[in-house]
Amino acid sequence: MPHITTVVIGAGQAGLAMSHCLSELLVDHVVIERGKVAQRWRSQSWDSLTLLTPNWMTRLPGFKYEGDDPDGFMSAPDLIALLDRYAVSSRAPIVSDTSVIRLVQTGERFRIITDHGAWSSDSVVIATGYCDLPAVPASSLGLSTSITQLAPANYRRPSQLPPGGVLIVGASATGVQLADEIQQSGREVTLAVGRHLRLPRHYRGRDILWWLDRLGVLDKAADAVHSIEASRNQPSLQLVGRPDHSSLDVGTLRERGVRLVGRVRAISGYDISLADDLIASTAAADIKMAEILTRIDRHIDSTGVPAEGPEPFRSTWPHTDSSPERLDLKSERIQTVIWATGCRRAYPWLQVPVLDRRGEIVHNGGFTPAFGLYVLGMNFQRRRNSSFIDGVGGDAWKIAEQIASSVSGVRVA
Numbered sequence: 001m002p003h004i005t006t007v008v009i010g011a012g013q014a015g016l017a018m019s020h021c022l023s024e025l026l027v028d029h030v031v032i033e034r035g036k037v038a039q040r041w042r043s044q045s046w047d048s049l050t051l052l053t054p055n056w057m058t059r060l061p062g063f064k065y066e067g068d069d070p071d072g073f074m075s076a077p078d079l080i081a082l083l084d085r086y087a088v089s090s091r092a093p094i095v096s097d098t099s100v101i102r103l104v105q106t107g108e109r110f111r112i113i114t115d116h117g118a119w120s121s122d123s124v125v126i127a128t129g130y131c132d133l134p135a136v137p138a139s140s141l142g143l144s145t146s147i148t149q150l151a152p153a154n155y156r157r158p159s160q161l162p163p164g165g166v167l168i169v170g171a172s173a174t175g176v177q178l179a180d181e182i183q184q185s186g187r188e189v190t191l192a193v194g195r196h197l198r199l200p201r202h203y204r205g206r207d208i209l210w211w212l213d214r215l216g217v218l219d220k221a222a223d224a225v226h227s228i229e230a231s232r233n234q235p236s237l238q239l240v241g242r243p244d245h246s247s248l249d250v251g252t253l254r255e256r257g258v259r260l261v262g263r264v265r266a267i268s269g270y271d272i273s274l275a276d277d278l279i280a281s282t283a284a285a286d287i288k289m290a291e292i293l294t295r296i297d298r299h300i301d302s303t304g305v306p307a308e309g310p311e312p313f314r315s316t317w318p319h320t321d322s323s324p325e326r327l328d329l330k331s332e333r334i335q336t337v338i339w340a341t342g343c344r345r346a347y348p349w350l351q352v353p354v355l356d357r358r359g360e361i362v363h364n365g366g367f368t369p370a371f372g373l374y375v376l377g378m379n380f381q382r383r384r385n386s387s388f389i390d391g392v393g394g395d396a397w398k399i400a401e402q403i404a405s406s407v408s409g410v411r412v413a
């Protein structure tokens with residue numbers, strides 16, 4: 001069994017960033033990937049997917065975007081090509097098409113068993129992704145089998161769906177994009193709206209993420225927030241990356257003909273029971289957005305940073321509307337339900353006792369209780385942007401420095 005200092009599991013942006021940092025610190029390692037570099041983007045992206053972060057936010061250790069469209073948004077194939085180039089330029093030692101099927105700790109060493117042989121190592125970095133699996137509510141089990149159900153990871157384009165209307169559950173970045181695309185293809189779309197974080201694409205002449213970056217919102221440290229659990233459970237930003245830099249929110253979708261309803265509560269066959277919370281959810285998102293925009297306004301006033309003039313606030317919801325309490329999919333001719341309800345993780349191969357009762361890896365900034373075992377790319381791992389392309393690098397450096405300093409004979413640069 002070959003022995004190596006570090007095994008990194010996964011060659012997405014996190015595994016590649018980790019590899020770059022380890023190489024810089026002269027730590028010998030391999031990156032084991034069950035598919036190819038950026039496999040998630042290759043196999044789980046819908047055709048029209050673009051990043052919601054602008055190109056200038058594509059920053060990884062030893063790499064920053066220097067193309068001619070810093071304010072544009074990359075497609076999935078563009079990002080795959082970029083990560084391929086990054087892997088080559090970092091000389092990442094990738095072992096592709098190899099799945100880790102068991103990870104155990106024996107004494108001070110780890111044994112990494114794959115479907116193509118085993119490795120032994122002093123340390124392991126788990127970089128298998130925050131969005132490993134779709135998080136579909138248990139109520140989906142009650143849905144009639146004649147309704148097609150799918151997660152965004154399996155969605156490619158509207159023409160793939162059976163004829164009929166579509167219910168999309170979840171109104172964060174993915175849900176609103178799919179609702180818009182499917183509605184524009186001529187389908188009747190119903191969007192079940194839960195908790196979401198509404199944001200305009202542009203505000204006072206700049207991309208909203210430029211403002212959040214400048215205000216330090218994105219790299220806010222995990223130990224500086226009131227409740228890290230609550231912060232980790234926040235929905236993703238309701239943003240889309242389009243060439244015209246337009247915003248997309250539930251109000252816009254409603255104007256375009258998408259029917260908005262409340263959260264899905266229970267399902268029995270074709271019958272869907274809905275919460276009476278549409279106004280509450282949209283109002284809460286409006287209030288949160290108003291708070292953020294007010295922070296930006298104050299920042300502009302106090303620093304004098306060049307910006308366009310104040311913009312009027314547009315509420316998403318005329319507060320007189322109400323939404324139905326039930327949906328009968330049969331009579332409404334809804335044939336498809338798409339669960340845009342977020343993602344989860346599972347580690348059936350991990351046999352080191354670092355999982356909590358929910359099956360999540362226990363860690364402090366990526367350091368697990370098992371010495372030498374790390375996790376990278378988690379939501380709000382050390383900072384709010386830890387799972388973003390732009391944020392994973394700082395966390396990778398921390399782990400690489402720890403590994404380098406704990407391995408005798410390895411020089412810390």
Ligand SMILES: Cc1cc2nc3c(=O)[nH]c(=O)nc-3n(C[C@H](O)[C@H](O)[C@H](O)COP(=O)(O)OP(=O)(O)OC[C@H]3O[C@@H](n4cnc5c(N)ncnc54)[C@H](O)[C@@H]3O)c2cc1C
Pocket residue numbers: 009010011012013014015032033034035036037038039040041050051052053098099100101127128129130131132174349376377378387388389390
């Ligand atoms: C729809 C969507 C849009 C997003 N848009 C943006 C955006 O615009 N900007 C941004 O900054 N972030 C975005 N993110 C967040 C984040 O950038 C992605 O989730 C990104 O894929 C995370 O990279 P990662 O390397 O941590 O994980 P992944 O990309 O998931 O990589 C994990 C890798 O591990 C491999 N793997 C898993 N299990 C094993 C195993 N047992 N053995 C071997 N290999 C294994 C997988 O094949 C995969 O290649 C988005 C996320 C999603 C889901």
